[in-house]
Every structure is written in C-alpha cells, then in structure tokens.
Amino acid sequence: MSHLIEIRDLKKIYAQGEEPVRALDGVSIDIDEGEFVAIMGASGSGKSTMLNILGCLDTPSSGSYRLDGLEVAARSRKELAIIRNRKLGFVFQNFNLLPRTSAIEQVELPDLYMGRLTWRERRKRALMLLKRVGLEGRGTHKPSELSGGQQQRVAIARALMNEPPVLFADEPTGNLDTKSSIEIMNLFTELSNEGITIVMVTHEDDIAAYAKRHIVMRDGRVMVDDKADGGVRKTTEQVSHLVKEALA
C-alpha cells in the first residue's frame, strides 16, 4: 500500500561559511491519509525545514519525496505551484494574510489561481468556509480589524478553499494567546476527524498533545516517532515525557 506522504533519506544542506549546515540529515518517514502528525523539536532541529519541503515551499538537496504516489523532488516550479494549489493547504505562524484585503477575498484567493469555480460559487464556498471556522458575518473585515485568533481562522479557511487532502501548519498557535490557541486546536481536531491529513510543527507539548502521532527531531534527524502506538491521543505529560526521552 502506498502512503500519502513518503520521504526517503531526505537531506537539506546549506553551504554557509566553512562548515555546511545539515538542516535535514537523511530523514525517512511515511504519513498516511487522515493522520494528525505533530513534528516537534527545539529550534534548529530541522522541523520547519522538513515542513517546508513537505509543503513544496522549499526543495531538498537530495533524497526522494513522493506525494500521493508522485515524485515531487524534481518538479518544475510551475508543477510545484500547481501541486501546492490543488493538494496542499498552509497555515503559518504569522498568518501571512494579504494586508488591507477583506477576509472573503483572502479565502477566495486559492481558487482564483485554480479557476475551478464561477465567481458566484467561489463566493458561496468562501462564505461557507468562513462560517465553518466560526467567522460568519466577518467576511468584509480586513486583517487589521481582526484579532490574532480570527486572523488564523481566516488563514485556515483559505487553506481549505481548494479542498486539499493535506494541511500543513507551522507553529499555528505560536502568535496566539492560550484561549485562541485552544480554539484553533479544537478546529484542527474537528478537521482531522473529518478525514483531512494534518502535519503540524510545534515546540509546545500541550499543543502537540492534540495530535495523534508525534515525531521528535534533533539536528536534522528523527529521534522518536510514536506511529507504532496506533494513533491514540496522548496527554500533555505523556508528550513531555516522550520529548524528554528523545532528547536525553
């Protein structure tokens, strides 16, 4: 059986200064459809680099990456753009909304690049998604008129616009207060329950506890992968223990 995401011996080496930096040093993992994965590790462990490569935002130095059965490591920039557009959704730590643009337009943007819907259908779907993330009636608001939590919901609605099978989240709660963080994570949990595959980078144990699988990285290598535990949620204490064990 083929996996949704399959990486083999993935390396990313920055040739900076005299000593090359090995951000990823031979990583091999598989992620199946419907999984909710948290990638953890200290800053500089390579977790963000891995997410960026998985999300086709960055290219690996070597190794193989198969997404949905297709090799993507050696695709053209245009093909990668189309893959990102159709198959991948992104949620960033700093939201990355277009400034001075209404929420509804932000959400519609991915379909503008795909051109799948008529403008009426697109607007309808954008309104539906805003309602889905709890922002009904806020479609005309611009980022400056929304709280951090609300901005991140707009970003999630945008990521869902083209119905991607995979959602990537890079520290999605990093810029949010505790209350907003819990709301966002509950939203992720709901999406996961609906069958969307979620790969999330975080360094907070309590946030990672929402995921069902945990990968801990250090120095560009995977230290712990609890896939064998069968996709059961862990408590924050269990996650903390896992991380401590991995980095010991």
Add this chain to the structure above:
Amino acid sequence: MSFGMIFKVAVLAILRNKTRALLTCLGIIVGIAAVISVLAIGKGASTMMLNEISSMGNNLMMVFPDWNRRGQVRSGMGAGQTMTADDAEAIKEELGYLVKYVSPAVNVNSQLIRQNKNWSCRVSGVSSDMPEVRNWQIGEGRFFSEEEERGYVRVCVIGTTVQKNLFEDDENPIGQTIRIGAMPFKVVGVLASKGANGWGQDQDDTVMAPYTTVGRVLQRSKFRSINMMNISLVSMDDLEEATREISALLRQRHKLPDYQDDDFEMRDTKEIMATMGSVSSLMTILLTAVAAISLLVGGIGIMNIMLVSVTERIKEIGLRMALGATPFMILSQFIIEAVVLSTVGGAIGVILGIVAANAIGEVNNWPIVIEVSSAVYSFLFSAFVGMFFGFYPAYRASKLNPIDCLRYE
C-alpha cells in the same frame, strides 16, 4: 487561470494599496506633466521669438533698380527709373509658381499736415498685399484694398508714431483726412506697432498708401516707375531658382544685351534665416535638457516608491506562490499592475500637462505649442521606469523558493 483572473488579481492588488498606487502614479504624472508643460511653454516662446525675427518678412526678397548709369553721375540705390510696376506684374504672372506676392513700392519723403500739427516721414507707396509680405498687422481699421490700389484712390494707413504726432490720444484717426504734401488722403487704418527693427529704426514711423496713388499724385511720375519690389517666395528652398528666374526675366524685359550688367540689384533674407536657425536649435537644446531633467526627477520618484515597497511585495509574492500561483501568473500580475498604473498615471499626466501649459500660457499671455512627440516620449519613458521597477522585484522573487520570499526581510 484565465487572463481575466490575472487581471482581476492585479487590479485588486492595486486597489489594496491605494497610497502606493497613488505615489507611483504621482511620479509618472509629475514627470509627464512637467515635460509636456515645459516643452509647450518653451516651444511657444521659441516660436514667438522666431516670429519676431521673421516679422520683417516671410521668405522675403527685395529687388531694387540699380543706380542710374546714364552718364557718369551715379545716384543712390533705388533712384534709377528702370524698374516699373509692369515688371512686378510680369514677375507675378510668369513666375507664379515661385512667388507668393510681388509688392511694388514707391517711397517719397513728405510733410504730413493735419490741422495745426505736422510731421515729416517716409511715405511708402505699396501694394494691397503688403501686410502679408512684410507681416504687418492692422491695429485699427483696415488696410487699403486692391480696388483702391487700381483706382488711384487717395487713402492711407498710418503707423502708431505718425498717429501720435498727428492726432490727440483720444482721437480716432479712422475716417479723418490728412494732407501728404499738398494732397489730401483719407486714413483708413492704423498699423499695429512693430517697434524698432534690428537696426534701431522706428518701423512705426511710416505712412502707407497705394503705390499707384503715390506714384501719380506725389511723385508725378508718368512711367509707373517704382523704387523697389518686395517679393515673397513660396518657399525659401527655391531662393536660388527664384533669383535666377527673376533676374533672367528682368534682363529680358529691360532688353539688356549679354555684355551689360544688371540694371537692378537683388537682396534676400538668408542671413536673417540663418540667425533664426541658430536661435531655434539653441532653444531645442535648452528644452531637451530641461525635459530630460524633469523626466529624471519623475523617474527617481517612481523608482523610490517601487523599491520602498519591495519587501512587502516579495512577501506577497511568497504567499501567492504558496497558495499556488505559478511564476508566470506572478509575472503577469506584476506586469499588468505596472501597465495599469503607468497608463492611468500617464493619461492623467498628459491631461494635467496640457491644462497646466494652457493655464500658464493664459496667465502670462504666452503662446503654447503642445507637441505630440513630447507627450509620447515622456509617457514611454515614465512607463518604462514604472514597469522596470515594478517588474524587477517580481522577476527576482519568482526565481526564489516560496519560503525564501516569505522569509524575505
């Protein structure tokens, strides 16, 4: 993704940042408006200067009868009686393809008398097309007509200096009668003031009357002889041919054998034309320099605003690529943005430039000459600068990985 979609994305991106759009447009507007108005005013001034120079006559040639050769006593230029009004008519008839006007002239110095005032000046007997030949404008009343010329009517047109000396300030000279020598002439018009000519001679100190009347009544001549001809050529390019043809015609009419010299002398305004040419090329250099500086200033304005927003734009490009925009879509969007801004700014700049030039011309009473080429060149330059600096960051960013754009500082 269709072109319409990219266009929509581009327009939305412009509307999203109205300040930046406005400032970019402003650079283009200022550049184009400055060039158009400066050139319009400059060209106007240059035209005015050239008109002033050419006010002494359009494509003018003068023919004088040579000194009287009979015997050993030589009188001055124009004193000979060998040239007649018939010569003038013959030139007009036979060389019509070369000459526009032929205006015979008879000059006498005479005393002007009106009531208790009197004045002495040169009285020119000229033809009715004198205003065209020597660029005289009529200030008040009219010039005398061809009928009056043919009918030996005693009418005259006076210069402003003569008006001042014969009439009170509040008097209307039109319709009044003055005496030239012993003969009464009716004043039908006043010439617009030309001021002194290049040699300091007061051109307004003159009286013009039909050459026919002056010849018969004032000179009491029986031969229709004239003192000179003013010949206006169709084009200055024909000067040499015209000189040759007129000379040949006059020699033939005067029955001069080959061994005898001309009994007339021809002069042209080539030197004046050369001066005009150098003034005009000097003005062109000056105006080009001013226009270039205006465009440079406008261009730097456009460049600044474009470069200032590069960081924000590169982040935007990173995000758009992350959401699935291909490099082609990104480049298309930025080209369309630049084209829209340049076109809108350019159009406003052209309109503003024309309005400003007209307003300045109106206030200062300057002539305005708006050249299409100045609008086109300044528009192309500004559009190029706008497009280059709008497009360049997009081009650079589209070569990066999306993540590098998102992290760009």
